[in-house]
Amino acid sequence: MSGLDSLPPLARVIAAHGLSARKSLGQNFLLDLNLTSKIARQAGDLSGCDVLEIGPGPGGLTRGLLLEGARRVLAIEKDTRCLPALNEIAEVADGRLEVINGxxxxxxxLAHLTPPIRVVANLPYNVGTELLIRWLTPRDWPPFWQSLTLMFQREVAERIVAVPGSKAYGRLALLAGWRATPRIVMHLPPGAFTPPPKVSSAVVHLTALAEPRYPADPKILEQVVARAFNQRRKMLRAALKGAAPDIEDRLLAAGIQPTDRAETVDLERFCALARRMPGGSEA
Structure with a gap:
């Protein structure tokens, strides 16, 4: 039996350290170690990778990552109450776990990890989307990560993988699809967590592309997409009216009808439009 196998059940760890989940920190703890190991496996073979985990809480997924053979795990936890439980895991992890409070x-x-790096996390609900957008929009590409395996509220997960024409399609799907290949790999009911959230959850796996799917300037694409979806019920000639004086001509040159709405336009055409906007490569 390894030291990890000898650790007590998570329910006992939570009771011993008084770790009631805090809504202010977006906490919902996953206690079933079979599920945490299953999530870890969705990230692929971890034996040759360092893994970044955000919001480990009492360490259920942390244990899964170590048991699945991660070369090294960096766990970043904001809640100081969780540190003793995480340190107990570190003590039996043969030097493979570093815990940072922050x-x-x-x-x-990157100051703590060695490539190749994968990110695997049951993200706190209150910062999950912000972290994803940061990871998808770094200054340089390819990014520091090979893949992201992340748990979100089901509604957010569906927005990440949404297709044109669907209600969930928007900025998040375009950002994810431009530089990565996203797919939902697991669904989890509220009852899998302590305390149970009001909504179901899903795990999304995103594999980084070597280069963006279509050429475009990142800042211009982001601005165009943000403008288009901030007024998603408007025709694009109205939603993008202030972006360029001849916006209808630029839309047509990108293969977009001025009367189209943002939710019907696919990634390729948004990239074509970004290239034709002021500052773009084909402007």
Whole structure:
């Protein structure tokens, strides 16, 4: 039996350390170690990778990552109450686990990890989308990560993988699809968590592309997509009216009808439009 196998059940760990989940931190703990190991396996073979985990809580997924053979795990936890439980795991992890107390939005993981790097996390609900957007929009591409295996509220997960014409399609799907291949790999009911959230959850796996799917300037594409979806019920000639004086001509040149709405336009045509906007390569 390894040291990890000898650790007590998570329910006992939570009771011993008084770890009631805090809504203010977006916490919902996953206690079933069979499920946490299954999530870890969705990230693929971890034996040759360092893994970044955000918001490990009492360490259920952390254990799964280590048991699935991760070369090394960096766990960033904001809640100081969880540190004793995480340190207990570190003590039996043969030097493969480093725990940092801090805000993931403020910490540079590259100072602590060696590529190749994969991110695997049951993200706190209150920062999950912000972290995903940061990981999808770095200054340089390819990014520091090979893949992201992340748990979100089901509604957010569906927005990440949405297709044109669907109600969920928008900025998140376009950002994810431009530089990565996203897919939902697991669904989890509220009852899998303590305390049970009001909504179901899903795990999304995103594999980084070597280069963006279609050429476009990242800032211009982001601006065009943001403008288009901020007024998603408007025709694009109206939603993008202030972006360029001859916006209808630019839309037509990109293969988009001025009367189209943002939710009907696919990634390829949004990229074509970005290239034809002021500052774009074909403007």
């Amino acid at each position: 805000d993931a939005l403020d910490i540079d993981p």
